[in-house]
Amino acid sequence: MSTQKYDLAIVGAGILGLSAALAAAKRGLKVVVLDRSSRAMGASVRNFGFVTVTGQDREHTWLRARRSREIWLEVAGAAGIPIAQTGAWITTQRPEATRVLEQFMASDMSEGCELLTQPEAKTRCPWLTHDHVGAVLWSPHELRVESVDAIPQLARWLSAHYGVVFLWNTAVKSIDLPVVSTAQGPVLAERAIVCPGEDTISLYSDRPGMGAISRCQLQMLRLDSPGYRLPGTVMSDLSLLRYGGFAMQPAAHALRSRVSTELPQFLDQGIHLIIAQSADGSLVVGDSHRYDQAVSPFAQESVDQMILEEFGRVTGRPAPAVRERWMGSYAYLANTPVFMDSPADNVRLAIVTSGIGASTGFAIGEELISDLLS
Ligand SMILES: Cc1cc2nc3c(=O)[nH]c(=O)nc-3n(C[C@H](O)[C@H](O)[C@H](O)COP(=O)(O)OP(=O)(O)OC[C@H]3O[C@@H](n4cnc5c(N)ncnc54)[C@H](O)[C@@H]3O)c2cc1C
Structure with missing residues (x-):
């Protein structure tokens, strides 16, 4: 691991981690994304790739889905991700x-x-x-995008276009900023966003509410x-x-x-x-x-x-x-589309706790970065 210090470390290279990386990179932050797998293999590549707007719950999700759709269109064109339907x-x-x-x-x-x-x-x-x-x-x-191709393509484009660094095969064990401890050694960052998908055990499992997920x-x-x-x-x-x-x-x-x-x-x-x-x-x-x-x-x-x-x-x-x-x-998590928490200064935790991450991830990524930088 290098001694370079990043502005932001993101745990998880699913749609949520990539969405946060995009929002941060647009604001000029130097971003590193860490994932324990050799490539994204979680929910984000197993889904329909269906960005659903109509019928989403008005209360929490409909507006996020509308915003995410706009970003999907922007990103698909720029990153060469075909819209299949x-x-x-x-x-x-x-x-x-x-x-x-x-x-x-x-x-x-x-x-x-x-x-x-x-x-x-x-x-x-x-x-x-x-x-x-x-x-x-x-x-x-x-x-609709073909997730199994779209998610890796999004990661490649973030790397090529915005210089986002991806560290694969890198399980994050703990975060005590500026040190993000991984199985391969420390990574240094000013801030961190944790998007672990369904893994509610490895990081911050003691936070209130995590046990209910x-x-x-x-x-x-x-x-x-x-x-x-x-x-x-x-x-x-x-x-x-x-x-x-x-x-x-x-x-x-x-x-x-x-x-x-x-x-x-x-x-x-x-x-x-x-x-x-x-x-x-x-x-x-x-x-x-x-x-x-x-x-x-x-x-x-x-x-x-x-x-x-x-x-x-x-x-x-x-x-x-x-x-x-x-x-x-x-x-x-029942009646909770997204679980968000601030487990430490400059650290945010975000878990999509319903089946809407492909539809709302880009909007949630923007919200996370706005909150972290405000
Ligand atoms: C079958 C199926 C169909 C679905 N259909 C739809 C749909 O039609 N429309 C829709 O909007 N949503 C749909 N969803 C939901 C959507 O796929 C999820 O909400 C979304 O993919 C969650 O993204 P994520 O980035 O939070 O999680 P994930 O994609 O699971 O990514 C989490 C990543 O974090 C990594 N990670 C976790 N902990 C660590 C750690 N400690 N160190 C390093 N890496 C770590 C994992 O390796 C993983 O790559 C569907 C889901 C499934 C499973």
């Missing part, structure tokens, strides 16, 4: 779900969105509009190309129960009650449907939500089958062959 296509099958969308359309959060009747939807996307489709909400705001585990699939292009990233009735901006609508009660009678096991497993499409036409499909303190190594085939069953209901066609399966997990 734009927009969201939220299709309903139950009248209660259509009612949720109608109520959502009456709110100011629907700006730019359109509620399409079934015949209107059919003219836009005949492949996805079958007899059981009630209505479709089209939102132009969403972006658990984990959410998700099952994901990649399917062969269906042979047509999706109009945007697809969601369905079940998604309306998971996204705060929809779930807050009065009609969501009736929808939940109907789904809990028809598909109780889907609610038990936290299953809803997102179908995202990659440049080669293949589909990233998920997901399920299992909450626990520990992450289980065992994927359940029955859960994958439920996800595929919902795919069939929503698209009106059998799912293409499964090409790949993986599990992901993120930190979880």
Whole structure:
């Protein structure tokens, strides 16, 4: 390790650490990012890469998602990260779900969105509009990147364009500024931001609130190309129960009650449907939500089958062959989208404690840097 002193050391090279690095580098700070892995392997590369704006919880998340979308567009152009898809296509099958969308359309959060009747939807996307489709909400705001490529590309661009230094294979053991102690030796920095993802044990585990953070585990699939292009990233009735901006609508009660009678096991497993499409036409499909303190190594085939069953209901066609399966997990704290703390002078700790880091990370990064420098 060198004797160079950095203005800022960031622990974690997931989307949150990279977002903080970008915000700091824009302010002219000399930044070092440390990650224990040889490359980012956490939640940030296992997700859909779906930057979701419409339907996010107004209270905490919607504004952050809008700001993050702006930064994603700016960064994608500059860093050469392809936007694989734009927009969201939220299709309903139950009248209660259509009612949720109608109520959502009456709110100011629907700006730019359109509620399409079934015949209107059919003219836009005949492949996805079958007899059981009630209505479709089209939102132009969403972006989708291929996370497994986008996150490493973002790190390379931060290094090349802003001179951000990346120290991989470098586990941080403790921070007592200006010394950041790592398994490879000390790194010197004026300030530190810790973005450890779901690792709430290695650093600051004794801080109030840290013990309450658990984990959410998700099952994901990649399917062969269906042979047509999706109009945007697809969601369905079940998604309306998971996204705060929809779930807050009065009609969501009736929808939940109907789904809990028809598909109780889907609610038990936290299953809803997102179908995202990659440049080669293949589909990233998920997901399920299992909450626990520990992450289980065992994927359940029955859960994958439920996800595929919902795919069939929503698209009106059998799912293409499964090409790949993986599990992901993120930190979880009920009713708290982001856990932030100041464990020491000039040190900030930030953990996204819900499934929204791809959608809100860039805005949170800006907030962290503003707070640290103020
Ligand atoms: C399957 C799945 C689907 C998802 N879908 C979406 C979605 O559609 N939209 C959305 O917005 N969000 C989604 N999310 C959530 C999103 O991916 C996360 O909120 C986000 O990636 C969290 O980013 P992070 O940087 O905090 O954590 P991570 O990406 O997990 O990065 C944390 C990094 O910190 C490093 N680290 C930890 N401790 C140390 C230490 N002591 N020393 C050195 N390095 C350390 C780790 O090695 C890791 O690389 C999804 C998540 C999953 C798992």
